[in-house]
Amino acid sequence: MIELYALTDHPAPSLPDGASLSTVAHAGLAFVWGPAPTPTELSPELLWRHEELLEKLMEDRDILPVRYGTRLPDEAAAAWALCERHHELALALDRVRGAVELSVRVIGTEREPPPADGMSGTEYLRAREQTSTARASALRTVHEPLSLSARASSERAPRAAGELVRAAYLVDREAVQEFAATVTRLQAAHPRLRLLCTGPWPPYSFSET
Amino acid sequence: MTTIAEREVALIDLVDRLLGGGVVIAGDITLSVAEVDLVYVQLRALISSVASAEEKGFLPRLGSAV
Numbered sequence: 363m364i365e366l367y368a369l370t371d372h373p374a375p376s377l378p379d380g381a382s383l384s385t386v387a388h389a390g391l392a393f394v395w396g397p398a399p400t401p402t403e404l405s406p407e408l409l410w411r412h413e414e415l416l417e418k419l420m421e422d423r424d425i426l427p428v429r430y431g432t433r434l435p436d437e438a439a440a441a442w443a444l445c446e447r448h449h450e451l452a453l454a455l456d457r458v459r460g461a462v463e464l465s466v467r468v469i470g471t472e473r474e475p476p477p478a479d480g481m482s483g484t485e486y487l488r489a490r491e492q493t494s495t496a497r498a499s500a501l502r503t504v505h506e507p508l509s510l511s512a513r514a515s516s517e518r519a520p521r522a523a524g525e526l527v528r529a530a531y532l533v534d535r536e537a538v539q540e541f542a543a544t545v546t547r548l549q550a551a552h553p554r555l556r557l558l559c560t561g562p563w564p565p566y567s568f569s570e571t
Numbered sequence: 572m573t574t575i576a577e578r579e580v581a582l583i584d585l586v587d588r589l590l591g592g593g594v595v596i597a598g599d600i601t602l603s604v605a606e607v608d609l610v611y612v613q614l615r616a617l618i619s620s621v622a623s624a625e626e627k628g629f630l631p632r633l634g635s636a637v
Contacts, residue, residue, distance in 0.1 A: 369594065406582055408583075408584065410582075411592035413585055427592065427594070428590040428593050428596055429594065429595045429596070431600050432593075432596050432600055443577055447596075451594070454594060465587075465588075518587075521587075522583075560580065560581045563588055564588075565586070566589065567591075570594070
């Protein structure tokens with residue numbers, strides 16, 4: 363079995379040393395793959411190792427990340443997948459060319475802790491309305507201006523308590539510092555919100571075909 | 572990333588991206604939907620401890636990949 367890591371242009375700069383990577387190419391595109399590692403329990407270290415490999419590739423080429431854990435029987439199967447979906451994969455790589463992904467989450471710091479003895483129906487509804495107002499306001503004051511500095515953006519439902527915005531931005535490589543400066547400026551303008559910006563990431567959230 | 576805390580903050584974003592992003596190619600995906608949910612459960616303890624740390628605030632982290 364082999365594991366697919368990313369789609370790149372072909373030819374591309376030589377692959378980083380020491381990671382047992384290979385490529386399989388067809389008509390200007392290539393999959394970067396490696397031997398499938400023996401299955402182990404998923405851990406943060408395992409995920410970071412995968413991420414470091416993609417970041418290494420991203421240093422000197424454009425990449426379209428493949429969904430984590432994608433395995434094929436052999437190189438021929440990868441070549442076939444590349445052939446079969448060549449057109450849509452080429453378009454998807456074009457969409458992220460020259461760009462990286464930045465993540466921004468907005469946390470509300472004025473959340474009232476829920477009362478220890480539980481909430482009445484009215485209190486629950488009021489708390490829910492407050493959250494929804496805070497979320498709409500954070501989208502307007504943070505997400506909208508950041509979207510204007512990005513080539514594309516995607517916004518997902520918040521997952522954690524207190525989280526108001528969970529967004530990803532596709533940003534041109536040369537515009538990353540400017541984007542970070544905008545985040546810093548927005549943070550200063552909205553001290554009651556906590557903006558958490560991480561990246562640059564490979565464009566995981568902009569890889570739909 | 573320079574500190575463990577920043578790395579933990581970024582872990583939430585990493586899990587989101589690795590397990591929910593990337594182009595889907597025909598083939599076996601090692602993790603089933605149930606397993607992905609399990610990963611979130613396993614990481615939840617860590618993530619909730621990070622959530623309280625986040626409210627104290629961290630500087631934006633920008634790596635060196637660009």
